[in-house]
Amino acid sequence: GLPKRLTFDGEAALVRGWTPAGLVLVSTAAESTLPNRQLVTIDPASLERRLLPLAQADEGVFDEAGTLYFTRLSAQSSHAKRYKGGTAQQLWRWSQGQPEAVRFTTDYDGTSRWPMWWQNRVFFATDRDGTMNVWSAKPDGTDLKQLTRHDDFGVKNPSLSRGRIVYQNGADLWLLDVATARTTRVPITL
Secondary structure, rough: OOOOOOOOOOOOOEEEEEOOOOOOEEEOOOOOOOOOEEEEOOOOOOOOOEEEEOEEEEEEEOOOOOOOOEEEOOOOOOOOOHHHHHHHHOOEEEEOOOOOOOOOOOOOOOOOOEEEEEOEEEEEEEOOOOOOOOEEOOOOOOOEEEEOOOOOOEEEEEEEEEEEEEEOOOOOEEEOOOOOOEEEEEEOOO
């Protein structure tokens, strides 16, 4: 069919995924009074927008029950490795009706971002071992498991579909099968 424009923000609107009800989850700075992004849901049929009541929320994913796992703060602009300062991106959890979001894990002050949901686990990238790698945890932030072990460039921009995560490491694309924790470099031919 024909494409349909869903945003008119003037600012870069970034699609982050879907809600369990089929609304599009978008990160935008259009409604923010701070230099930070916020998450909105957009109904593709009616274009109705709903701002989620979370300041400084960027990347996000919903589980089937409607709990949102999100990255607090947008990208830390210096791109420093192993940064643990006040603008380190960290994962938070929020459910409709909760007065406030809570930190997903509280045992690490460095960067954790790019939340993904699959079979009752949250998958994400974190530099808690010194390099950005893919980890997973139960929905309450416990039972942490490291799935990749890169010690060079680290994981960037992971995306999960049907139990497989594709991500960038250096100039290469890698594929992670979450069931086996097996990683494979994807051959690219031009």
